[in-house]
Amino acid sequence: MEIEFRLDGPEGAPLLVLSNSLGTTWAMWQAQIPALTQHFRVLRYNTRGHGRSAVGQQPVTLERLGQDVIALLDHLDVERACFCGISLGGMTGMWLNRHAPERFQRIVVANTAARIGQEAGWRDRAATVREQGMDPVAQSAADRWFTPAFRQNNPEVVYPLIEQLAATPAEGYAACCDALAMADLRDELTQMPRPMLVIAGESDPVTTSRDAEAIVVDAPHAHYLVLPASHLSNVACAAAFNQHVITFLTAGAEHELNH
Numbered sequence: 329m330e331i332e333f334r335l336d337g338p339e340g341a342p343l344l345v346l347s348n349s350l351g352t353t354w355a356m357w358q359a360q361i362p363a364l365t366q367h368f369r370v371l372r373y374n375t376r377g378h379g380r381s382a383v384g385q386q387p388v389t390l391e392r393l394g395q396d397v398i399a400l401l402d403h404l405d406v407e408r409a410c411f412c413g414i415s416l417g418g419m420t421g422m423w424l425n426r427h428a429p430e431r432f433q434r435i436v437v438a439n440t441a442a443r444i445g446q447e448a449g450w451r452d453r454a455a456t457v458r459e460q461g462m463d464p465v466a467q468s469a470a471d472r473w474f475t476p477a478f479r480q481n482n483p484e485v486v487y488p489l490i491e492q493l494a495a496t497p498a499e500g501y502a503a504c505c506d507a508l509a510m511a512d513l514r515d516e517l518t519q520m521p522r523p524m525l526v527i528a529g530e531s532d533p534v535t536t537s538r539d540a541e542a543i544v545v546d547a548p549h550a551h552y553l554v555l556p557a558s559h560l561s562n563v564a565c566a567a568a569f570n571q572h573v574i575t576f577l578t579a580g581a582e583h584e585l586n587h
């Protein structure tokens with residue numbers, strides 16, 4: 329496999345795929361694992377270009393990131409799974425809802441948008457890391473990811489994530505910035521048939537609560553939840569995040585598995 333993955337939780341439990349954000353690894357889900365493995369076999373993977381997942385020879389696109397998830401399910405011989413992704417991982421989740429709904433039962437997308445930022449901004453960021461490495465983005469990430477209060481009170485949580493970002497292969501990060509430059513699901517929201525929980529962070533400066541509301545307005549079976557967090561709501565509000573994800577993903581499971 330080009331994509332690095334790991335499995336936690338009981339064999340035979342329903343599979344839940346977790347998809348990380350730009351510049352993080354599967355370690356960003358650490359606070360979810362004890363709770364989610366009570367209910368699911370959890371498949372974590374590192375998004376293409378992150379951790380030891382290959383960036384590949386072709387340009388990275390949102391479609392390619394979605395196809396990586398399908399390839400993982402095929403590799404593990406899993407017909408249908410639940411999915412939870414954050415930020416870029418949330419866009420991957422919406423792409424899967426649109427293009428491969430038959431492979432997913434329920435989908436959670438957190439701190440994401442149908443269009444994140446602008447093309448020029450992502451192209452600039454890609455050029456910066458290709459020229460200067462990861463330091464410039466690592467220096468500014470904590471401000472984008474966490475509220476000032478969370479940063480001040482939880483340095484032992486924040487710094488390891490910034491170290492992960494600094495260790496991300498520059499070309500992998502840049503290739504995913506290029507994918508974000510082109511990714512735009514705004515015209516496809518009405519064609520996402522699977523139930524979808526859309527989680528926003530009330531202080532998220534990157535993907536705002538208005539971005540999340542816009543998804544819920546157009547996607548047919550989308551539900552909105554806002555948490556008192558900035559961009560990495562699964563880290564800052566882990567207990568509430570876990571509880572809402574479990575409640576949503578386990579609701580209607582028996583019925584939906586058979587349809």
Ligand SMILES: O=C(O)CC1=CCC(=O)O1
Nearest residue numbers: 349350415416417472534
């Ligand atoms: O800019 C960031 O670091 C936040 C972000 C945007 C897309 C993503 O996955 O993370």
